[in-house]
Amino acid sequence: MAQLDESLLSGLPPFSQLTRVQIREILDQATSKRYERDTVIFREGFEADRFYLLLDGYLRVVRTTPEGEQIIALHISPGQLFGIAPALQRETYPASAIAASESLALSWPVRLWETFTQNYPSFSTESYKTLGARLGEMQTRITELATQAVERRVAAALLRLVSQSGRKVEGGVEIGFPITRQNISEMTGTTLHTVSRLLAAWEKSGIIKSARKRIVVTDPPRLLVLSGAKS
Amino acid sequence: MAQLDESLLSGLPPFSQLTRVQIREILDQATSKRYERDTVIFREGFEADRFYLLLDGYLRVVRTTPEGEQIIALHISPGQLFGIAPALQRETYPASAIAASESLALSWPVRLWETFTQNYPSFSTESYKTLGARLGEMQTRITELATQAVERRVAAALLRLVSQSGRKVEGGVEIGFPITRQNISEMTGTTLHTVSRLLAAWEKSGIIKSARKRIVVTDPPRLLVLSGAKS
């Protein structure tokens, strides 16, 4: 394995307070691995034996129902910790992680979690902050699913994707990884057909542009209105 | 304030590893307060300045949408910590807590959170375990809302309520606090009308018995089937 560079971590919140030496130590214990698109990184229900940090790429965190339907719980962007079940004293992963685009991640065995949190207070603080943000986001999704019409949910999902992974392109902001109508339907609890119709309508009215697996939001404010934002 | 007895805490997971003296210390720093039914304990969006332990009674944790609709995120049973936003580095509570029945709770100022987790490892471990369980439960609810029909969701909600607060009565298990059809609809993302119709049907087929604000499940296995449990 190639030697990892300290600058990989030094800019990330959980590590930014640490000294070079500390970061070196952490890196030396890490395993680095790349994942091709659609590769499973860990699987729901399996023993949670490692925790991860995404360096590059994007992931979907997915849950499968007994009937075999999938729903996407969460997306992970570069710089985020994931698979941190051990922080919550879980023995198994509650969901599966799948690479949405070619990705690169570091990982450590769970036994180091305790070491890290004890030796590096900023690591602990930042990790729990991430968890708090995720929990809040999940509550928002529950509320949306429980109270809002499909159109609003899809609009909100698109905005969330853009804010988490958007990159500027001429004419708008593009979602940073390949995503299908099916994927969007799995985030919003609807069908790919309905998503397709909605996107077609929005494209016609100039709010988005889309190609196969790619979506560019050209008019975020209009989407915001559709998502039901309070004026 | 009356002197609190150590036995209040000694049986609860977060404290069961501690010595009498340690528990005494914790109790001495606690504020104890009772809440009448429908009282707000803390409110969504307000500064998260205390964390709580429910000693007796039941709470609803509620979120309000911009449109003013409520949805019930969670129920809290005796012995559980709640309002633990500070553990996740949040500055405000993400939801409101309301007494579902007359309740008694202890609370501490947030600055003690750090003290507790540092001095009492079992406190930290157990708190994060609770959080992990809640996160898992929320994921399950998202999945349900996204994929399952109303009847299943209501059946699942009833079972969850019974398992969290059920007390044995002749002829079945009763939900341990007053609950309206409206409340159930706010847990499941439907309307009180639909809930009423479902409960009426189930009562007719002998699965439950109900009175105003009270529900007794007389045939849990049949409910389990309705909730879509995998055989």
Next chain:
DNA sequence: CAGGCACTTTGTTCTGCCTCAAACTCGCAG
């Protein structure tokens, strides 16, 4: 560069559940 597969679009039908409406009943406050 041709063929196939994954993804997408579009049409039609059908229904679960919401909406609106109104009457009923229990329990408590006065």
Next chain:
DNA sequence: CTGCGAGTTTGAGGCAGAACAAAGTGCCTG
């Protein structure tokens, strides 16, 4: 014990969106 309000029941009608169906279309592989 009586009247009122909160909670509940029940009916009828409509429609958003699921289900079913089938025909494009772009991309990658060989």
